[in-house]
Amino acid sequence: MTERLSDVEARIGTVNQLSSVIAAMRGIAAARAREARGRVDGIRAYAGMIAHAVSQALAFLPEVERRHIADPGDGGGGRGARGHAIIVLTAEQGFAGTFSERVLEAADAVAVGSGEGGVERFLIGDRGLSLAEERGLPVAWSAPMVAHAAQAPVLAGRIVDALYDRIEAGRIARVTVVHAVPGGAAAVETTARRLVPFDVARFPPATDGIPPVLTLPPADLLARLIEEYVFAELCEAVTLSFAAENEARMRAMIAAKTNVEATLGTLVARSRQLRQEEITNEIVELAASSSTIA
Numbered sequence: 001m002t003e004r005l006s007d008v009e010a011r012i013g014t015v016n017q018l019s020s021v022i023a024a025m026r027g028i029a030a031a032r033a034r035e036a037r038g039r040v041d042g043i044r045a046y047a048g049m050i051a052h053a054v055s056q057a058l059a060f061l062p063e064v065e066r067r068h069i070a071d072p073g074d075g076g077g078g079r080g081a082r083g084h085a086i087i088v089l090t091a092e093q094g095f096a097g098t099f100s101e102r103v104l105e106a107a108d109a110v111a112v113g114s115g116e117g118g119v120e121r122f123l124i125g126d127r128g129l130s131l132a133e134e135r136g137l138p139v140a141w142s143a144p145m146v147a148h149a150a151q152a153p154v155l156a157g158r159i160v161d162a163l164y165d166r167i168e169a170g171r172i173a174r175v176t177v178v179h180a181v182p183g184g185a186a187a188v189e190t191t192a193r194r195l196v197p198f199d200v201a202r203f204p205p206a207t208d209g210i211p212p213v214l215t216l217p218p219a220d221l222l223a224r225l226i227e228e229y230v231f232a233e234l235c236e237a238v239t240l241s242f243a244a245e246n247e248a249r250m251r252a253m254i255a256a257k258t259n260v261e262a263t264l265g266t267l268v269a270r271s272r273q274l275r276q277e278e279i280t281n282e283i284v285e286l287a288a289s290s291s292t293i294a
Contacts, residue, residue: 009271029246029250055203057225061218083174084114088125090124091127095249097248122143124155145242163175
């Protein structure tokens with residue numbers, strides 16, 4: 001079937017519209033990534049305040065009690081627990097390249113070393129959930145990824161509630177969060193951070209300054225502070241993952257823009273060729289008509 005100029009021009013219009021959509025998506029992704037990165041410092045400052053409070057609370061407890069509170073598998077509601085919860089933060093929306101695939105692969109690598117206690121995957125993000133179903137990976141708990149950076153505390157709170165329900169029920173003793181981090185130039189960079197057992201060694205007991213006045217037993221206070229610190233770490237992980245997801249989407253849109261421009265160039269060249277052919281045919285027909293009349 002002969003290609004017509006009108007068909008090529010219609011395709012050029014469609015490609016131009018697609019180019020505008022790609023540019024808009026790239027701009028939205030850039031704005032969301034920038035907003036998320038801007039919130040990280042505030043989250044880390046909050047975590048720093050909780051960390052200082054943890055150091056002060058540790059000063060009131062002997063070493064044995066510090067270990068007991070830090071490790072939920074060592075006594076308490078989690079006695080004998082061996083399970084490993086892996087929180088996997090993936091993308092909620094598409095057009096982010098291989099973002100979710102890379103995070104799932106990093107989580108699988110963490111799961112390999114989980115031992116005999118088994119793994120419970122906490123999968124965040126619809127795209128990651130779909131991939132997990134395709135691969136036959138069991139998912140213990142799931143939730144949508146945030147659509148805006150400001151929603152990170154709400155999601156972190158939901159994850160913490162689900163985690164501690166399982167910790168208190170004696171189902172898990174370890175918790176690791178796996179997520180992407182922003183700043184990668186071309187590839188998705190991931191990291192895995194242990195949340196539980198809580199690393200008490202990171203917070204040496206505070207021995208300077210005026211001791212705080214406590215209104216709770218030191219053990220109860222420390223347990224609540226640890227839960228709050230885990231919440232802060234999850235807020236940071238969700239925010240970083242959201243920023244990285246949008247950076248991946250920006251890279252995907254840049255690649256798409258390059259492909260669209262190449263396609264548009266080919267179509268424009270083809271339209272010029274067809275237009276020239278139409279003009280040539282019209283000239284030939286006019287010349288033939290003139291010869292017949294003469």
